[in-house]
Structures are given as structure tokens and as C-alpha cells.
Amino acid sequence: MDPLATIIDRLSAEKRLVVRHAESLSWGDRERSEALFREIFRRVDRTVVRYRPLPEYASVIGWMTATDGRGLLLWGDCGRGKSTILTGVIPVLLAMKGFHACPVHADELTKPYLFAASTAGCDPTCSNLDFLTRTPFPIIDEVGVEPLINDYGERYEGFNRIVNAAERRLRPLFLATNLSKEQLLRRYGERTFDRLTRLCRAVEFRGESLR
Template identity: 25%
Template sequence: MQCAVAVCPGFTVREEMKPAYNDIVHWAVMDYDGNLDPDKGLLIWGDIGTGKSTMLKIIREFCSLVRPHIEGNRYYFRIDNVIDVCAAYADESIYGGYRGIRQYIDSPRQAFDELGSETLPTGRYGNFENVMQYIFQSRYDNRYHQFTHATTNFTIDQIQEAYGERIYDRFKEMFNFVALRGKTFRINTQKNMEK
């Protein structure tokens, strides 16, 4: 809970989310008897405003404390919004295109936040690419040496539609699917702003 409060001072646990949080804790401490496979990344999906992005940051902090350190380095992963990832591809300088997304393909531990919010496909000089589909395919090919996490508001059907059956099928090998469903946490914030 300390990691959660450090990341989000107003963090609260809703009753309906406790099973998912419990599964994530078991995953983080590499409990192979839990419901999630510790050797796969997390795909946190669900309704808008249910704390998926916040949970990703909490997981990163918690894992840095409880997961084994490799060669003295704590467990850590990058978190990048997919809009920024696609902007790196669309960059018209010499640093754009496939060169611009190389870092997201090669990162040993990478999280993609807000999957599905990017422009599909992304254009650069009249060429168009489904950037995240390309990245996921590349990361799938290296799945035994890389960890990938993601958050999305997409349903499973929308994931298949946006990235194709082949990528969705690979997601099953890359990710544990964790649902955070319910009402938005942002309602209380809006009410407080109106007072």
C-alpha cells in the first residue's frame, strides 16, 4: 500500500477490484501458484478512469522493491504513451520512422500506456504503418528476453480489430490479461472541482 500511496496519494481500493489487485501482488512477487504467470507481462484493460495507468506506475514501484535484482539493478520498466511512440515514428527528421521506434522495440522492459489512443495507421512521408502492431510483432519475436506491459480501454474484440488476429493471438503468449472494471475514479475529482 505504501507504493500505491507514494505514486497516488489519494489511492483507494474498491471492493470489486481487490481480486485483480491481489493477483497483481502475487505476480509481482513471482508466485507461480497465483492466477497470473510471472514470466509474462501485464495487459491491464478496462473502463475509462479505473486507474490502469496509475496501477502501472504502482506496479513498477512495487516490483522494484520485491522482484529480484538482476546484476545489481532493480526491476524497472519504461512507461511510454502510445501517442508519443507513434509521434516518434511520424517525426519527419532523420530520427523518425523505424529509427524513431527502435528504442521501444529494443527496451528489455517496456510498458505502453493508453493502447488504442494512437492514430491508426500512422503516416510518415505518405507511408502508413500500424506502429503498435509492428512493435508488438517485434517484441513478440523476443518475448523470452523482454518484458512488455500495456494498458488499454479496448475490449478484447477491439484489440483484435485494431491490431489483427495474429497479434491478438501473440498477446496470449506475451501477457496476463488483467481487467480493472467499474466506474471512473475521476467523478469524485470533478465533484470536488465544482464545489
């Protein structure tokens, strides 16, 4: 038996060591992933009369073929499907792999987590912010609209806390925002922005709104 592996396993079991690893997921080759993306997109957004394969969707489909342990950062112009992908397509894809994911809107970080009572290992009184720091698949829509968290007079960015928790265990992050890269950097700081590039594959949405 490998003595080094034994020590690492023991420390990990005693919660004195976090073993970091990134698990890559795949939903098939390009053709299979594209067909799956299109089908889920149409089913979760019944307002779509005619599905249009936008260039940015191709990047998401490429991510589906091999995630490399990363999530998605969907940023850019409004009305091109970012929220539909984040809050509709992604949860379905993860459910196909047996994972539970619950999207949270950024301006509801301090509100109670609605499914706390039915989520294993979750405090029934926890907030959405608490949930997002613990779930293996944090999903946050409209990053940038959330207010600062007020903790007994001390104000801080709750989003940074979520990113820090994901970084510790190399959890994939799934985010949508209308902020530019420069605005993200200015609001959340260089440290957080650097971690986003490690935990997410960035996909820019550029063009006129389709709404």
C-alpha cells in the first residue's frame, strides 16, 4: 500500500485536508451535443418560435463535449439567451448526469434558500448565499445586480465569498452577467477575476437583442 496515499486519505477523511480535483463532464461529440443543446433550449423556453443557432451557442456546445472541470461565464449583450442557457439548459444537463443544481438570481443572495429542507446536509434556515458556497454546482444569474452583504455593519461582496468557496474545491461556476470584463474586474477585484478565468469558460454574447 502506498503510504503517501494512506496519509492523504486519512487527512481528507478527518477534514484536515482538501484534495482538489476537477472532474470533466461530456454529453457526447459535437453533433450529439449540438442536437441536445437545441432540444433542451427549445423545451425550456417555449417563447422561441424559431431556434436560431447563434455563434456564441457554438462555444457552449464545444464546452459540452468536454468541460475540463470548468463551468461557464456567459457575459455580454442582453436578449441573446444567456439566462435561458444558465437557468434552463445547464440544470437539465447536470440532471442528466445525476447532479442537483438550483439557479439563483444575484439580487436574491440574502433571501432564504427555498429548497433547504429537502437538500441533504443543508441547514433549513440557510440563505441562497450559504447554499451557493456549499453546492458543487453554483449557478448565478445576472451577476452584478446584487447589493453588498451587510454583516453586523460590515459590508462585503457576497459574490467573492462564493468564488472563494468554489476555488477551494475547484468547483465549476456557472454565471451570467451583462457586465463587461472590465466592469467585472473593477467591481470584484483582480483576485476574484483571476479565479473566474480558472473556474469558468468565458463566452461572450455580442449582437442585437432577439427579444
